Amino acid sequence: MTCRLPDKRSTGLAGDERMGSQGVASTPRSRHMRNKALRGKIRSLLPKRGAECFAAFLFILLVMLMAASLTIGRYHVPFPDVLRIVFTTSPFATKGDADDISWIVVEIVRMPRILLVTICGMGLALAGAAMQGVFRNPLVGPEIAGVSSGAAVGGVVAIMLSFSQAWVVALAFGAGLLALLAATALATATGRATALALVLAGVIVGGFCGALVSLLEVLADPILKLPSIIYWLLGSFGGATYGKVATAAIPTLVAGIALLLLSWRINLLSLGELDARSLGVRVELLRWSLMALVAVIVAAQVAVSGIVGWVGLIVPHLARMMVGPNHTRLMPTAALLGGIYLLVVDDIARSLTAQEIPIGILTSVIGTPFFALLFWRTQSKGWSRE
Amino acid sequence: MFEAHYRQELTRLASERCPCAPVTVAVLWSVGSSWVIANRTSYLNGLLARSTARNVAATLAARAVNVEEIYRLNPNVILLGHIGNNDGVVPADLYEEKQWAALDAVRNRRVYLLPIHSFYNWPVDAPLLVEWMRDTLHPDDYPAAIRSSYRRTYDELYHYNLSESEIDKALFVAENRASAGYDRFLGRESQ
Numbered sequence: 001m002t003c004r005l006p007d008k009r010s011t012g013l014a015g016d017e018r019m020g021s022q023g024v025a026s027t028p029r030s031r032h033m034r035n036k037a038l039r040g041k042i043r044s045l046l047p048k049r050g051a052e053c054f055a056a057f058l059f060i061l062l063v064m065l066m067a068a069s070l071t072i073g074r075y076h077v078p079f080p081d082v083l084r085i086v087f088t089t090s091p092f093a094t095k096g097d098a099d100d101i102s103w104i105v106v107e108i109v110r111m112p113r114i115l116l117v118t119i120c121g122m123g124l125a126l127a128g129a130a131m132q133g134v135f136r137n138p139l140v141g142p143e144i145a146g147v148s149s150g151a152a153v154g155g156v157v158a159i160m161l162s163f164s165q166a167w168v169v170a171l172a173f174g175a176g177l178l179a180l181l182a183a184t185a186l187a188t189a190t191g192r193a194t195a196l197a198l199v200l201a202g203v204i205v206g207g208f209c210g211a212l213v214s215l216l217e218v219l220a221d222p223i224l225k226l227p228s229i230i231y232w233l234l235g236s237f238g239g240a241t242y243g244k245v246a247t248a249a250i251p252t253l254v255a256g257i258a259l260l261l262l263s264w265r266i267n268l269l270s271l272g273e274l275d276a277r278s279l280g281v282r283v284e285l286l287r288w289s290l291m292a293l294v295a296v297i298v299a300a301q302v303a304v305s306g307i308v309g310w311v312g313l314i315v316p317h318l319a320r321m322m323v324g325p326n327h328t329r330l331m332p333t334a335a336l337l338g339g340i341y342l343l344v345v346d347d348i349a350r351s352l353t354a355q356e357i358p359i360g361i362l363t364s365v366i367g368t369p370f371f372a373l374l375f376w377r378t379q380s381k382g383w384s385r386e
Numbered sequence: 387m388f389e390a391h392y393r394q395e396l397t398r399l400a401s402e403r404c405p406c407a408p409v410t411v412a413v414l415w416s417v418g419s420s421w422v423i424a425n426r427t428s429y430l431n432g433l434l435a436r437s438t439a440r441n442v443a444a445t446l447a448a449r450a451v452n453v454e455e456i457y458r459l460n461p462n463v464i465l466l467g468h469i470g471n472n473d474g475v476v477p478a479d480l481y482e483e484k485q486w487a488a489l490d491a492v493r494n495r496r497v498y499l500l501p502i503h504s505f506y507n508w509p510v511d512a513p514l515l516v517e518w519m520r521d522t523l524h525p526d527d528y529p530a531a532i533r534s535s536y537r538r539t540y541d542e543l544y545h546y547n548l549s550e551s552e553i554d555k556a557l558f559v560a561e562n563r564a565s566a567g568y569d570r571f572l573g574r575e576s577q
Contacts, residue, residue, distance in 0.1 A: 075455070099487070231419070231420050306418075350454070
């Protein structure tokens, strides 16, 4: 068995037909039977196996990158020491290793950060892929429902009231979901909630929340509170703890798995609202469910690390270029690529200079030119045809 | 009068300088989930030098650093700033959080919250700050006379009689109590 990248010929129905017709046989009847069996086999195995191999490759790459990231950082820990620490100790050990700087750096500082970054990267990319499918629009990101801005309001309020870190996370998460509810209510109030109504409601709620954040920044004490607010909004995984990992992992895993299970329905949704309806999809229910799942992921991410933009926008594009637009393949690929991408960016953010670079700045600085390149490269194909 | 006091006090402190080896110090502020360090532009560098201390970040251009960078610098003493933002972080937070456990300053319980000071009150506060720093950083070389210096300074300049609890507040006695050698600074009431 050999693995190969699924290309256009092996990803869609047309590809199956093409391969099915390659069967050669002596009599018409046996040829028909053989073709049918072949077609079934090819349909069920070949494209899927290719995609699985590619996904497995990305998964191995992600795990290797996570391991490599454990060796990168401002404090130099020799590679053998990293191996020894990872394989012989537990971060939850209560005694013994706490005096060892290498152990603290690897198990308490780097490990939770790497886990948190991977989870958030995977979640954001998955959410972005789902949103682009739902809205049939390559320009939407997971932030479209106003969730990021809503979560930002919650976090900023918690910082202004001098709440503890745990409360900042909790309030940001809650406010993010509240923003989604507001956008949903607004879209529903307009009658039938079309994709356009949802996008507009999201823009309105996001704009309002953005204004609230600005207002809070103006009202905040410029010496005592404003720096904290600015740093938090810029986004950083610097304060990663195992508590934050759990906070982000639980909602992201639950919502992420649900999104993956719904991925073939997103395929139907991306055919267009009318086609999907005629195929028996309860379009509105599905759309709301997907939006809610995406909101949970984004709120969890913003709550633990501030706003990290552009990941959910460019990574699904990259994934689409690699495996095509079928969401059952696109979404797992996007998730793995998202983890890889954010991990690389965060490694740069935390180790390039003594100054910790806010990751939100870095993802935008890398994301926008990259998006421009994609935009230029894909002008003649893909989405622009619609 | 204030300027004269400032010059006179700094001259006195310079004349009392011990021949001791400089202690390495990092001054940190907690800002959101980041740590801001007193770098090469910090207002504290001059005062630290007068206190026979060396700022480990004196050549850094960086402002926001992560925990690993602080491990790389690994200072003997950490001073927590409070001018500006510190999110209410006190020495006990560093002693309790596992991520700091291997730092020399934390293992030796040498994390202190800087006493109350202000840019607006510089001629009064700067000499007091230098005296506090040298007493804290070199506990074996200086007597802990900071409380009487506070009383004398405020009496001379403002004709105000500082109460024991006011000095406790200025020195953050409650917050710094768990740190090495701070019991030297306790007043009669706070003991």
